Structure formats: structure tokens, C-alpha cells
Amino acid sequence: ILNVEQSPQSLHVQEGDSTNFTCSFPSSNFYALHWYRWETAKSPEALFVMTLNGDEKKKGRISATLNTKEGYSYLYIKGSQPEDSATYLCANNAGNNRKLIWGLGTSLAVNP
Amino acid sequence: DVKVTQSSRYLVKRTGEKVFLECVQDMDHENMFWYRQDPGLGLRLIYFSYDVKMKEKGDIPEGYSVSREKKERFSLILESASTNQTSMYLCASGPGALNTEAFFGQGTRLTVV
Numbered sequence: 001i002l003n004v005e006q007s008p009q010s011l012h013v014q015e016g017d018s019t020n021f022t023c024s025f026p027s028s029n030f031y032a033l034h035w036y037r038w039e040t041a042k043s044p045e046a047l048f049v050m051t052l053n054g055d056e057k058k059k060g061r062i063s064a065t066l067n068t069k070e071g072y073s074y075l076y077i078k079g080s081q082p083e084d085s086a087t088y089l090c091a092n093n094a095g096n097n098r099k100l101i102w103g104l105g106t107s108l109a110v111n112p
Numbered sequence: 113d114v115k116v117t118q119s120s121r122y123l124v125k126r127t128g129e130k131v132f133l134e135c136v137q138d139m140d141h142e143n144m145f146w147y148r149q150d151p152g153l154g155l156r157l158i159y160f161s162y163d164v165k166m167k168e169k170g171d172i173p174e175g176y177s178v179s180r181e182k183k184e185r186f187s188l189i190l191e192s193a194s195t196n197q198t199s200m201y202l203c204a205s206g207p208g209a210l211n212t213e214a215f216f217g218q219g220t221r222l223t224v225v
Contacts, residue, residue, distance in 0.1 A: 032211040046213030098143055098162055104154040
């Protein structure tokens with residue numbers, strides 16, 4: 001994998017459903033993996049920055065895991081709520097440089 | 113409360129105009145970034161700066177320049193605006209190493225007519 005890829009591109013779930021999506025990134029020269037939430041008409045906000053293989057992070061109903069050897073991260077949302085509707089972006093920083101390489105995002109819509 | 117502020121939320125300019133987009137951060141961050149976001153293309157880096165008066169080209173610098181005379185302010189300049197520069201422009205800032213989060217401004221929706 002040469003770029004950061006996110007799947008699925010979009011997702012529609014019902015309120016209360018749990019869901020997850022994937023970020024794939026180049027595993028060589030890994031430095032950090034970022035997850036951001038971008039709600040309509042707002043600024044992207046950081047959810048997690050992960051650096052260690054096997055790392056798991058949690059913020060409320062949202063959690064993320066990281067596998068740097070195989071180059072993927074999962075974002076989980078437990079019991080989705082309408083306010084979780086947003087685009088979820090991941091970004092990879094490789095080689096300790098100052099640039100982030102961004103995925104195209106997963107657009108999540110939670111229906112009440 | 114940390115803040116990255118972009119000078120305008122919406123902007124309409126004419127083709128050929130010189131356009132300035134301003135971004136100010138109050139967190140004493142070394143790094144500042146300008147991105148544009150277009151449907152289906154994600155966030156693309158235009159320029160970034162890691163120190164006052166220092167700048168590096170991102171992935172799509174053509175038609176743009178930047179200025180960072182003070183640590184807190186990073187300006188994006190469209191030398192001669194064209195319709196293909198109609199886009200959402202996002203400024204972000206972050207501390208020196210990118211294993212910490214970046215903070216984004218609210219975005220400027222620029223329309224070039």
C-alpha cells in the first residue's frame with residue numbers, strides 16, 4: 001500500500017448500531033496514525049493519535065486499534081448516535097517528517 | 113481553549129485577483145499547514161511551515177505562495193485566482209513532532225468567478 005486508504009467510503013446505520021471502519025497505510029517506516037472526526041460546518045477534530053503497534057485507545061463510545069506490522073487501524077463506534085454523523089478521517093505520518101498523508105474519509109450517517 | 117482562526121468563512125473573488133487567506137493560532141505551535149479539500153480528493157497539502165520564515169511545498173503548491181513572518185500567523189496567497197482554485201481551504205497547526213494532534217481552523221470556502 002502506497003497511500004492511506006479508508007473503507008467503506010460511506011456508511012448508513014441506525015441509532016444504536018455499533019459500527020467500524022478501516023484505515024490502511026504503508027507499514028514501512030511508520031511513525032504515527034491519526035484519526036479525526038469532521039462534522040459538517042465544523043473543523044476537523046482529533047480523536048486519537050496512535051504510535052505503538054497493538055495500541056488501543058478509547059474516548060467514550062469510540063475506540064481505535066492499531067496494527068503497524070500489517071498497516072491498518074480500525075475505528076469502532078459502539079451504540080451509534082445521530083451526533084456521531086460525520087466524516088472520519090485517518091492520516092499517516094511516516095518517517096518522522098512533518099507531513100501527514102490523508103485518507104479520503106468514511107462518511108457516517110446515523111439515522112434516528 | 114486552543115484556537116486556530118481563519119480570517120474568512122466565505123469568500124468570493126474574481127478571476128485574476130490576488131487573494132490572501134489568513135490563519136492565526138494561539139498555541140505557540142511550530143508547524144502550520146494549508147490544505148484544500150475537494151469532493152473525492154480528500155485533504156491535499158498546499159504548503160506548510162515549520163518555523164518563522166520557513167516554508168516547504170506540499171503536494172499541490174502551483175498557483176499558491178505563503179508567508180510566515182510571525183510564529184502565530186500563516187498566510188496563503190493566490191497570486192492570480194483562477195476558477196480551478198474554487199475550494200474549501202483549511203489551515204491547521206501543530207507542535208514540532210507529528211505524533212501529537214493537529215488543530216484545524218473552521219475553513220474558508222473560496223469561490224472564484
